[in-house]
Amino acid sequence: MTRWSVGDLAKASGLTVRTLHHYDEIGLVVASERTSSGHRRYTPDDVRRLYQVRSLRQLGLSLAEVRSALSRSDSLRPLFEAQLAALTAQARQVEALRSRLTALLDGHTTESLLSTLEMMSVYESYFTSDQLADLRSRAASMGPEAVEALKASWLELVRQLRQHMADGTPATDPRVADLVRQWDELGARFTGGDAAIQAAAQRSWNENKTSISTQIGWPADDGLVDYVNRARAAG
Amino acid sequence: MTRWSVGDLAKASGLTVRTLHHYDEIGLVVASERTSSGHRRYTPDDVRRLYQVRSLRQLGLSLAEVRSALSRSDSLRPLFEAQLAALTAQARQVEALRSRLTALLDGHTTESLLSTLEMMSVYESYFTSDQLADLRSRAASMGPEAVEALKASWLELVRQLRQHMADGTPATDPRVADLVRQWDELGARFTGGDAAIQAAAQRSWNENKTSISTQIGWPADDGLVDYVNRARAAG
DNA sequence: GTAGGACCTCCCGTCGCGTGAGGTGCAAAC
DNA sequence: GTTTGCACCTCACGCGACGGGAGGTCCTAC
Structure with missing residues (x-):
């Protein structure tokens, strides 16, 4: 046989x-x-x-x-090295997804999961591809967990600000001013102090009124933009 | 609009x-x-x-x-948890592949890469599925790097033994005895001392003469089995 | 004589789109 | 008036690595 x-x-x-x-x-x-x-x-x-x-x-x-x-069995080593690089890249991607998920699961109630995701998703498409590349490289240097933590803080700030608005707290209230200050600090850390990116972020924020988030009936048109701007003007 | x-x-x-x-x-x-x-x-x-x-x-x-x-947006959390588990599993797989590749790239010359792989591949299909599951769980507890290191050592021992054979070193030579002793130690670590698995490994080894590795013209039928057995008998 | 297994060759389905091919609708530029 | 160009439309095939089934052949055993 x-x-x-x-x-x-x-x-x-x-x-x-x-x-x-x-x-x-x-x-x-x-x-x-x-x-x-x-x-x-x-x-x-x-x-x-x-x-x-x-x-x-x-x-x-x-x-x-x-x-x-x-x-051509001579080329095994370069092939293996390429494969190793590909696997390393894949490992990084998987890790990024994992930290996103764990951050979400840790920090949010069930009912807020989807809307949180939706917000992230919308805001993530606000920048030009160059700026996105820039942000991504910065994000890479920060590590995925830090990025997720930052996003979570930002969303928390938005939540609190909206809460103050709903409660009728005036924009000149020091507590609001404090939140806005934290907001701006966060923004600076996110953009790494890059003026162009900050401007883009600002523009995306201001254009909110006439862009996607408004069109889809988001709370973004509930006056939060004005509220924050008033607070900043008062501060 | x-x-x-x-x-x-x-x-x-x-x-x-x-x-x-x-x-x-x-x-x-x-x-x-x-x-x-x-x-x-x-x-x-x-x-x-x-x-x-x-x-x-x-x-x-x-x-x-x-x-x-x-x-059904209520089911987000379990879905996310399932996804997280899937990603974790995937991360482990990718890591296992990566350590295999790095171990290979570190420990072998270009020309030996393919034959080393081939050996591993053949020997890996020698055990029953139960035994494989057992080995895999043990491998999981050892960590992928340790497993690869073990495989590499094993292949190195085989190489040295074959070298001695080729050089005409008698099976009773103390250097050969030492290698065989290392071999058996390695086997014990690999099988975790499980007698059934050791037996299976032994059987797979002895059946080499009439099995795949012989059929495909491997050096396994060059007498290494006998050589090792003679050395063990002498020791 | 027939039942079962192992084998054979098509051939459709998977998943998430990419990439045409061939046609329509509508505006500005010539 | 027409041509050009753009955005849009609907098929429909292609990828990667097979899974799985249909329908047929071949061989052996009872």
């Missing part, structure tokens, strides 16, 4: 018969022989190649990458 | 027109109105929904998950 059938090879390798068919179809691991009735017969060389493919796949390479790796 | 065209909405949201079409097609975010010529007109409510979808997508949820999240 020096030849293998698909089923036996599937069992031995832990892959499925369908996968072996697929590899055969695309010419990645072809059964070199066939029986008279058309059944695949894998030679020792085929099996060897299959295990090479399997091992490379276990490192997360695509079938195309596996194919090229096996065609 | 309280209605939005696809193009404008795409620009504002950072999504593509095609994506908006897709969401419309599958009924996730439908343009509630159409002009007489059939152009989509998004109402404020549609836009709101789009931003909710976008925010949920940014957390890594699938379109199906987003849809169900928006249909």
